[in-house]
Amino acid sequence: MAPRANWKGFLRLSLVTCPVALYPATSDAEKVSFNQINRKTGHRIKYAKVDADTGEEVASEDIVKGYKVDTDTYIEVTKDELDDLALESTHTIEIDEFVPRTDIDSRYLIRPYYLVPDGKVGHDAFAVIRETIRSMNKVAIGRVVLTNREHIIALEPLDKGLMGTLLRYPYEVRSEKEYFDDIQDVKVTKDMLDLARHIVEKKSGDFEPENFEDHYEAALIDLINKKRAGVRIAAKAAPKTGGNVINLMDALKRSLATEKQATPAAAKPKKTKKRIEGQREMLLPISGKRAKEEPRKEVPKKAEKPVRAPARSKKAS
Known part of the structure; x- marks a missing residue:
């Protein structure tokens, strides 16, 4: 299935214009x-929009935006009023300047x-x-303009297309001074730096x-597969925190000795494991029935598939 564009409009550099489409470059769907x-029931939880005072559920057509100026x-602000604020950037990415x-x-x-260019026309202008x-x-x-808000976007060439990165406004970036002021000024010796x-x-x-591996994602997949297969999940001991305060110079020397004993980076064999794009390929096939959640005995290697508990009479909404 072809990806869906988040935005369609025009890219303009002075008098050169072409229709373009904007697609997200990243995804958390996998x-x-x-x-x-x-x-108690295994049913999914649903959330209803209710009036804070009456507790009654409110229909979607009766919900509008409001800016809080005081208690209650x-x-x-209506949708029509917001639409009247529409900026030119709603439909056009106007290039204002070029920076390093x-x-x-x-x-x-x-x-x-x-x-990317949107449609069969405008490829020449896009290339220019x-x-x-x-x-x-x-x-x-x-x-x-995305999700009714104007954003600054930085455009740079990427292969045959352009990569656009949304940028924050200055008021959205906190100053580092309030966090760094209490950091002590420490004199670092040349020997420490060399090590x-x-x-x-x-x-x-x-x-x-x-070569990056999401260890937490892999652990989640392993947990889900084990629970689906009815394998008993043993509780892990809590990791030890803290430790004895040791001499910094001694710690650097030990670290260097440990790295020397390890295999040099250049000699490490490249990973041959095929990279998996998401967790879907790693999860076991869904049997269509809910597995038992309570602990059960280990299944012998040559035994048949674990018996599933019968599906609940009412499906989760």
Whole structure:
């Protein structure tokens, strides 16, 4: 199924315009997610929108936006009034300026999107804008409206398309001073720095995101598969926290010795395990019946599939 665009409109650089579509570059859909259920019935929990005073459920058509100005005092703002505030950036990404990529503080980055031509027309104009940005080795700064709010977007070439990254406004970024003021000024000796540098050199390598593994996601998948198969889940002992305070120099020396004993990064064999895009391929096939939640005996290796508890008479809504 083709991905759905979050936004469609036009990309404009002065008088050069082309229709474009904006797609999210990341997704959390493949991660394991949970629903809240009633422990007694196994049914899913639903939430109703109710009046805070009367407790009565409110129909969707009767719900409007309101800005709180005082206790129990709100200024009602209708959808039509919000639509009247529509900006040009609602339908057009206007490139305002070009800046060096290094000028953009990483704290201002929100999330990436892919920007592509929309339809069969406008590919020439899109290519002109893309190659202009590429040739200048800069980032184009524009504005776009998503979810009824205007955002700053930074555009840079990525292969045949453009990657757009939403940026925060200055008022959204907290100053580091209120957090860093209490950090003590410590004199770091050259010997300590030399030892730390040696540790870093031993651990240095290339950035290869395909080798990253989400250990928590893998543990969740293993837990779900075991519970589905009726395997008893043993409680783990709580990890030990804290430890004895040791000499920093001694700790650096021990760390370096440990790294020297380990296999050098260059000699480590590359992982041959096929990368799995999400958890769906790793989860066991769903039998269509609810597995027993209570502890049960271990299943012998050659035994048949564990017997499932009969499905509840009422399905979760």
